[in-house]
Amino acid sequence: MKKTLLSLSNLTKQFDGKTVLDSLNLDIYDGEFITLLGPSGCGKTTLLRLMAGFEHPDAGAITLSGDDLTGTPPEHRPLNTVFQHYALFPHMSVFDNVAYGLKMEKRPKEEIRERVGEALAMVQLQDYMRRKPHQLSGGQQQRVAIARAVVKRPRLLLLDEPLSALDYKLRRTMQVELKRLQRELGITFVFVTHDQEEALSMSDRVVVLKDGVVQQLGTPREVYERPANLFTARFVGETNFFPGEVESIHDGSITVDVFGLKRTLRRPDFPVQQGQPLHVLLRPEDIRVLDPADEQGVAGKIVERNYKGSTLDSVIHLEDGTEVLASEFFDEDDPAFDYRLGEPVKVSWVDGWEWLLPEEADEPVHEDALTDA
Amino acid sequence: MTRWLPKVYLGLVYLLLYVPIGVLVVFSFNDSRSGYTWGGLSLRWYGSLFNNNAMVEAMWNSLWLALSAATVSTIIGALTALALHRYRFRGKKVLNGMLFVVMMSPEIVLAISLLALFLLVGIQLGYVSLLLAHVTFCLPFVVITVMARLSGFDESLPEAARDLGASDFTMTRTVLIPVIMPALLAGWLLGFTLSLDDVVVSTFVSGPSYEILPLRIYSMVRVGLKPEVNALGTLLLVFSLVMLMLSQWILTRSKR
Numbered sequence: 001m002k003k004t005l006l007s008l009s010n011l012t013k014q015f016d017g018k019t020v021l022d023s024l025n026l027d028i029y030d031g032e033f034i035t036l037l038g039p040s041g042c043g044k045t046t047l048l049r050l051m052a053g054f055e056h057p058d059a060g061a062i063t064l065s066g067d068d069l070t071g072t073p074p075e076h077r078p079l080n081t082v083f084q085h086y087a088l089f090p091h092m093s094v095f096d097n098v099a100y101g102l103k104m105e106k107r108p109k110e111e112i113r114e115r116v117g118e119a120l121a122m123v124q125l126q127d128y129m130r131r132k133p134h135q136l137s138g139g140q141q142q143r144v145a146i147a148r149a150v151v152k153r154p155r156l157l158l159l160d161e162p163l164s165a166l167d168y169k170l171r172r173t174m175q176v177e178l179k180r181l182q183r184e185l186g187i188t189f190v191f192v193t194h195d196q197e198e199a200l201s202m203s204d205r206v207v208v209l210k211d212g213v214v215q216q217l218g219t220p221r222e223v224y225e226r227p228a229n230l231f232t233a234r235f236v237g238e239t240n241f242f243p244g245e246v247e248s249i250h251d252g253s254i255t256v257d258v259f260g261l262k263r264t265l266r267r268p269d270f271p272v273q274q275g276q277p278l279h280v281l282l283r284p285e286d287i288r289v290l291d292p293a294d295e296q297g298v299a300g301k302i303v304e305r306n307y308k309g310s311t312l313d314s315v316i317h318l319e320d321g322t323e324v325l326a327s328e329f330f331d332e333d334d335p336a337f338d339y340r341l342g343e344p345v346k347v348s349w350v351d352g353w354e355w356l357l358p359e360e361a362d363e364p365v366h367e368d369a370l371t372d373a
Numbered sequence: 374m375t376r377w378l379p380k381v382y383l384g385l386v387y388l389l390l391y392v393p394i395g396v397l398v399v400f401s402f403n404d405s406r407s408g409y410t411w412g413g414l415s416l417r418w419y420g421s422l423f424n425n426n427a428m429v430e431a432m433w434n435s436l437w438l439a440l441s442a443a444t445v446s447t448i449i450g451a452l453t454a455l456a457l458h459r460y461r462f463r464g465k466k467v468l469n470g471m472l473f474v475v476m477m478s479p480e481i482v483l484a485i486s487l488l489a490l491f492l493l494v495g496i497q498l499g500y501v502s503l504l505l506a507h508v509t510f511c512l513p514f515v516v517i518t519v520m521a522r523l524s525g526f527d528e529s530l531p532e533a534a535r536d537l538g539a540s541d542f543t544m545t546r547t548v549l550i551p552v553i554m555p556a557l558l559a560g561w562l563l564g565f566t567l568s569l570d571d572v573v574v575s576t577f578v579s580g581p582s583y584e585i586l587p588l589r590i591y592s593m594v595r596v597g598l599k600p601e602v603n604a605l606g607t608l609l610l611v612f613s614l615v616m617l618m619l620s621q622w623i624l625t626r627s628k629r
Contacts, residue, residue: 054532074535081536087529091551100547104538152537 002029011060021212037199038209079156080149088133095129101152119151242280259298268356284327286353290346297346401603418604435586442507443564450515458523472513484577498580507568515560522556
């Protein structure tokens with residue numbers, strides 16, 4: 001059993017009458033890398049600010065290893081924050097920025113020098129101590145911000161979209177570096193992002209948030225492969241939604257009608273009845289594009305093809321107008337593998353690779369298989 | 374022709390700007406008693422200026438007044454700007470607008486109303502009344518200068534300081550004030566210069582116990598232009614140049 005470090009219970013926060021967090025419960029385990037993922041305005045930053053102490057909840061409690069933190073001001077919380085735009089003190093050198101937290105603790109000079117040196121060495125910036133923040137690149141400033149936050153050896157590190165201002169390549173490097181730091185330091189990381197790819201690749205667990213409510217809490221694999229609802233399925237990765245209808249129910253399986261195909265699929269966790277409409281979810285990489293002469297599959301034609309280097313991504317229009325995204329790996333045996341636009345194909349998948357979700361009451365009107373990355 | 378025209382134009386503009394100042398500086402070294410004829414180089418007017426006790430005293434009075442008015446208005450103004458920037462409250466917009474009203478209203482109006490107020494409350498005209506008056510007209514300039522700096526201020530800086538263990542007071546001392554220091558200095562200098570050369574308001578609210586430089590010069594000129602005034606003007610010019618260079622130096626240093 002994992003030990004809970006930070007526990008949020010029934011946290012509620014309103015701004016000007018608008019509910020940003022709605023009695024949210026979350027337990028963060030000691031030593032884990034947990035990501036708060038959601039679109040802008042979902043409450044993830046507010047949640048982080050509540051943990052840091054910059055905002056106060058209207059209701060609910062925050063406890064750290066059993067101690068109530070709810071009324072504690074930020075300066076007395078044993079956790080530190082890496083800010084979105086780094087928030088380095090512009091009038092201080094890199095050394096003084098990193099030393100700031102230790103000076104506040106009134107540590108002896110010798111210890112401060114040693115620990116700042118260590119923290120900067122950890123982010124490979126030991127040669128930049130005398131520089132001012134504006135003399136550093138974005139990536140270096142980011143690393144100073146991280147060193148400044150971890151030098152106090154916090155129980156918990158809060159990171160508010162720390163990589164959003166960096167370019168793609170640097171972002172990938174920093175992702176790896178952050179993971180390494182987290183492993184080496186053994187500090188619990190709470191990471192906020194709207195980038196689902198980042199969330200999946202870095203986290204031990206992902207919290208998907210929407211309108212201040214947790215949509216799903218699970219490992220990246222669970223969130224990606226077994227989304228709890230349509231929102232998560234749409235927000236995390238790209239998904240094809242096929243409309244299905246339950247034909248018959250068996251012990252461990254059900255037969256579903258999808259575009260006239262009768263497919264026998266694994267029985268889902270939610271209750272099903274005969275004739276019930278449901279969504280059959282398939283990731284683009286689960287789609288098999290078959291020869292038009294193939295017996296199984298739904299007929300359609302290629303309307304777009306996108307060479308991605310390692311994959312060939314295509315958009316297929318089915319006969320009823322549904323758009324299907326497919327992503328296929330190149331085959332060593334067939335290096336010239338490609339599609340013509342307008343080429344007729346058939347679309348299918350391997351049984352068991354699909355994921356079923358029930359219809360939801362407040363579904364949006366546009367229900368095409370869609371991209372929502 | 375089009376190539377030299379801009380240069381001539383620019384030259385003319387600068388000539389018009391600097392000729393009066395140049396004349397003043399040159400004639401401050403004029404040995405002749407008349408203000409219109411050249412009698413050779415001399416420092417005699419500087420000498421007689423420093424032997425003029427009333428003048429020297431007025432100069433010290435003015436400097437002291439400008440120093441204290443600038444300091445007081447910077448402190449009050451910075452706190453006002455912080456309050457206007459940091460907190461949301463009813464009537465904030467009105468308060469903001471009222472700053473501009475004081476800035477834009479004719480000085481004579483301010484002068485008369487201050488005089489009336491001081492007489493009403495029973496404040497003796499002298500250093501205190503001058504200080505109060507000068508703080509009044511300097512204040513809006515300081516507030517607006519500091520607010521401009523604060524509007525570009527990264528709100529996460531104070532939060533970062535708190536996050537790292539600083540109390541609100543320590544954060545203000547170690548982060549907020551250093552970051553807005555250039556604006557505080559600029560506001561202070563603005564207040565200092567405004568106070569130093571104010572004539573209109575000062576005329577109304579000063580008393581015989583505390584004579585300040587602009588009023589002294591004004592009364593001297595009324596009885597005829599003495600070359601001493603040129604020397605004084607030159608000294609003031611050098612002083613403001615030094616102040617200007619100082620402020621530029623501080624500003625560029627704080628950017629680094």
